[in-house]
Amino acid sequence: MENIRYDLITALPEIVVLSMAMLILLADLFLKQTNRIAIYALAQLALLVAAFITFSTHTPSIGYGFTGAFVDDAMADVLKLMIYLGTSLIFIYTRQYIQLRNMFRGEFYALVLFSVVGMMIMVSGQSMLTLYIGLELLSLSLYALVALDRDNARATEAAMKYFVLGALASGMLLYGMSMIYGMTGSLNIADINNALMSGANIHSVLILGLVFVVAGLAFKLGAVPFQMWVPDVYEGSPTAVTMLISSVPKLAAFAFIMRLLVQGLPTLAVDWQQMLMIMAVLSIIIGNVTAIAQTNLKRMLAYSTISHVGFVLFGLMSASINGYASALFYIASYVLMTLAGFGIILLLSRKGFEAEQLDDLKGLNQRSPWIAFLMLIVMFSMAGVPPTLGFYAKFTVLQAALQAGYLWLVVFAVLMAVIGAFYYLRVIKLMYFDEPIDHHPIQAPFDMRVTLSVNACALLVLGLMPQGLMSLCGYAIFKSLN
């Protein structure tokens, strides 16, 4: 009985969010469209309460629940707080957009909250089964969200593509896990590690399992050569959903890699380091070079995401505390930048008009100097130019890779960053150097404008004072791996 109570307390934030998602589904039946704003409030409330619980029950020590299948450590808490914050921002940014597109229904909020629960379970998963369940909950919610706008043929196509390829990746992941289970006799991460430490196993089978696991993870992250779905899904989904897919789930995917590869399979580090290295290099090349050819803003950001994932893998492949902390710092910065970037795209969209071509940004400086300035910060941050947060993200990852001895890979990454800078500069060129072709006034709710301004300016402020976020990431990794 005592155990059950403890289990429930460790998973209390998940339980809160899940209950609220169901409550929303139920309440949605009884609400008129005019009162539907209450659903929005409930969803935000769920995140707020969950954040409060996570924050107030936080301890630096590691607690296990559900017979070791669920963990509550510093990394889980930090990542969950980031997920709440990111999702809350998504709710604020997307409200007007989905209202104008007849998607402002309980399903949207319930599905997003379900995906949040999935991410939280991934973050806290300490058994391959828990991790897998979390991942599937997240993925299934996302497939449904992409197709939420039923009459949109493009979105439906994107959803099909996402679902088929995603299911394939889940299959690969599961297959790999089954081999690791076969070799070690356990699903529990800590037990797997102990079994591998003791030595009696067949290396080749383990490697085969590892390859499948890494391939499955790479698919979910969108790393080359498993990136094919990314641009199509980004382009086809309603921008509100693209924003979700491209941001917070990356935090959960990072946690998945940390739990499975770093905590579970550190004995195979030499092997997965090589795989991550190849994927990192390919992602950075393909992401940056292909982005140049894009005319669609969402596709461009999709390729930009692929290259950012490459940089994150750079940090992970260093296989050191320093490297993991820098990868987490990179992901956190990336999420903040992406949210601001998509937030601006949502801001420029209006009823019956999607601001998704690069040309839609033309002359933005003349239409609204402030929004153009915010986008300027986001773009320079993505390009990694100081004094923005993106610079420190690249800096930390590169120094970790250099410390691990990958000097020439670092030089290569730096050269690719210059290529990347080109297409970010092009966006700035469109906003500042060209004449506007679209003269509609930009309308947005007050709370969205304010939050977006804070979000984008945070990239600048954190670029001037990055110590806080760096310490937080270092703390999360350090406390969880020791």
Place this chain on the structure above:
Amino acid sequence: MVEYFTQHILSFAIWLPVLAGVLVLFTANDNKPNVTRWLALAGSIASFLVTIPLYTHFNVADGGFQFQEGFQWILSFNINYHLGADGIAVPLILLTSFTTVIVVIAAWEVIEKRVAQYMASFLIMSGLMIGVFSALDAILYYVFWEAMLIPLFLVIGIWGGPNRVYATIKFFLYTLLGSLLMLVAFIYLYHQTGSFEIVDYYKYPMPLNVQVLIFLAFFAAFAVKIPMWPVHTWLPDAHVEAPTGGSVVLAAIALKLGGYSFLRFAMPIAPDAAHYLSGFMITLSLIAIVYIALVALAQKDMKKLIAYSSISHMGFVTLGFFIFNNLGLEGAIVQMVSHGFISAAMFLAVGVLYDRMHSRQIESYGGVANTMPVFAAFAVFFAMANSGLPGTSGFVGEFMVILGAIQVNFWYAFLAASTLIFGAAYTLWMVKRVFYGEIANPSVAALKDINKREFFILAILALLVLALGVYPQPLTDVTNATVTQLLSHLAQSKLPAGL
């Protein structure tokens, strides 16, 4: 209050213009541009006044860093906000804040669209460039170095000429590529020494092959910025397309960032590599001096001609660095400051013509001296200074470098001295075609002579060029101790014992 100021002069010098720039942005209203202009002028003058104590309170006997201040900035990587200025940095800081005032005045009636953004860009850029000259922490330096690209990128791109987008993106990517390699070098040094303090790098011994790689990484960053032949190709494009103010800042200050950084980083951190590669560096410098001067001779566009002339003159600067003697190094620093005044004046002069005629082509002009006699007098004076006439500041630096070079190798000096001929040739030939002869066309005949504002800025620059040419001692006094100290540091090998 006064005490606080004297302890943080450099911080004031950096952040006052930045703050003024942000304030100016908030006055954005193109219907009432005068508010913006006066505010920008007040901001730039205040920023200039703040830097004057750096000169008056400078201890000329001390070759080390003065006005030091700092605090821990990013603990995770031991990065400090550490500022300080030595005898090489102080003149360049003053040059920067002074040039900003000139740029603000020069833009007065000329810039009509988005005045606030224009003025703010230059004010912010001024602060960031002073940051580059005074940062003593590698990452702090890097942040300033890169951040100043952003306003310059916008200035060229928004207010530039027809081909501005190509020019500004080329400029940005070229510089970014070099800078990122420098960043890799910084990170490498950090992992070796555990610090980002530049002074710690000075003391850190390294084998020659490592030094050469570090030197080349710095070379990639600084050679592009100076620019040295053969990575100079962005400069003529950027200069031609930039608005007058952009050209002035590029030529007067941005190029000096590269020269300064050689003295601050590449040479003292990797002194053995600097000696080892000095033949290579001198060759590139001489190619710049001679070959680029010949290229300048063939130009039809006035701004392009001055841009090539800048590259040629910066060749003198790098030549002075890598002959490793007192005359050469001092001469190079004098040349940097002098070129700051002369090139600024030359670009302003072209700007004066361009504002009236909207053409930079030499062939559109002819006989301007007949309609603009006062302006022609100034232009001829600056042209003389540009070609190194004794009595102007252009002569002092070049002459010192040539004297320094002759101590090392006669042929270095011989080739360098040839520029006195080529320089005179391309500058005076341009003056002849633009200002003398018959009045070429009706639009030249309709030209009005310079107004009070234009007279004022050209006169100030003329006085400075003359003063520095006749009596350069106030400048050399400041640099002397630092140069001596730097040369003695460069003379000591940093190779680890036993190698």
